Amino acid sequence: MAPMATIAVIGAGAVGSYYGAMLARGGHDVRFLMRRDLDAVRERGLDIRSPRGDFRLDHVTACASPDEIGLVDWVICSLKTTALESARELVAPCVGPTTRVVALMNGLGIEEHFAGWTGGWRVFGGMAFVGINRGEPGVVHHIAYGRVSIGHFEDDPAQLEELKTLLESGAIEVAVAPNLRYARWEKLCWNVPFNGLSVAAGGVGTRAIVGDPALRRTAEAAMREVVATGNADLLAHNSPAHLDEEQVVRAMFAQTDVLGDYNTSMAIDYVLGRDLEVEAIHGEVSRRAAALGVPTPTVDALYALVRAADLRNRGQLPVIGGQ
């Protein structure tokens, strides 16, 4: 059993709200930094709708600033990577001498950012393999899966055991990855093709991708390029961990095929005109592949096209007949 812990959830979107609510239900003192949902959650609590059983938290510590949260045992940072530059000022007020920081975010180069100012010993990465979307303010729709793959910035097994115990006390399924780098690449094997194509194909769900033969082939090509880049990166860092290409492709498509018509976070951001996490996902992979000498033409094309979609949304790429 984990002792009762104080936990700050910095960036309570769908992922932060869901896992934070699981931990609160598990008896921990969870304090959420909220923006959009702040008033609704203060008034009505937090509602989790899930095929595994709905639950609600009537009383939620929802805060408007990290100072209001104060020092905690654990910080779970679930900001979007587009907000990575402001992560330090949002996280730092909650970090005391023994506080640990879990980056529950997409992309590459995330933990490095935190380790740089807070020290690597306290930094973890969490990769959530979960189908989840926000509903109206205060409501989170959990759709499928939920496993969190965790790694520690310095690969410390004792530290990993502590985080595993904490998450499991919230009934969260945990997988300890061979190492953090492996876990990041494993997650990218899904994010690059499916987030990318969901935007590049014009804002579509996963069913449109896996159900269309040409889009499905493109997803697979991108996934294989990510595996190749990830393995080259692991090798370059003397990691014994290795992504099994056929196993990854088989597993990722099998999971996505039964996901229904899931809307990726990037597709939702796209249709709502929000900033896209394209640099931390596609940009990082494309750049690392180039540095490692791994050809990634499909990923490069997705990078260019998702980036174009992002620029278009901001009015920085003029469209024909547009304003």
Next chain:
Amino acid sequence: MAPMATIAVIGAGAVGSYYGAMLARGGHDVRFLMRRDLDAVRERGLDIRSPRGDFRLDHVTACASPDEIGLVDWVICSLKTTALESARELVAPCVGPTTRVVALMNGLGIEEHFAGWTGGWRVFGGMAFVGINRGEPGVVHHIAYGRVSIGHFEDDPAQLEELKTLLESGAIEVAVAPNLRYARWEKLCWNVPFNGLSVAAGGVGTRAIVGDPALRRTAEAAMREVVATGNADLLAHNSPAHLDEEQVVRAMFAQTDVLGDYNTSMAIDYVLGRDLEVEAIHGEVSRRAAALGVPTPTVDALYALVRAADLRNRGQLPVIGGQ
């Protein structure tokens, strides 16, 4: 000098109208099969606006059906490839025993279609390297370039000389290609990247593509894949002609860099919700590459995404929040 010829222009979009008008100005009896612009052209003639000098034809033989056109010496078929299936019924009424047929169309597998029913000896391909858009009915905006690269289905030099003489009598710049297959691939080196990206990036002009580093790299990657596929295809057909990869890339980008913000025909079709020529351009290249064993990941991705845009326009690929 070419003797006065009777010429049917089947499919008088921008390209057909422009070259037909050049030939009419050159003294030939040109009869246009028109749909959208029929009434306007019958009433007010045809207006060509061009940096090389505007000109207008006050009296134009604009017809609503090929039977009205009757038998001619030359048929110039400038239909969209999406109308290829109906080309035979539109062209056949104009074809007598000595009529020649010039397919002034994009894509691959075009001349084969005509040769199949009319005999290869009379079939030519024309590849127009021209920046051109339709304006209001009866007006064509010529923007830049204009060279027509021609090939004969059976590589008959005497036949090629006749077509060259005809076109030059309309002050059209002509290049006789080493062979028809070479000419088709050369044109695809531009069409695949620029038509493809102009749609996949959301309906943008060429300036957006050449001016954005990531899109420009993707265009170049696609172009190099088309060169490789074209050369493999030429080799497989025992053609001595060969595309010089570096020369093609240099020339195509140099021409496009000074084109201004040109809207590709496919981007215009896309924003107007018309059928896209994706199968004859990207689909054919992707399939031939696969058959020849040439890897074309960038082209394959563009094929999937332009096809997705086409399906989306027809309501056959559901978008998030769409109807």
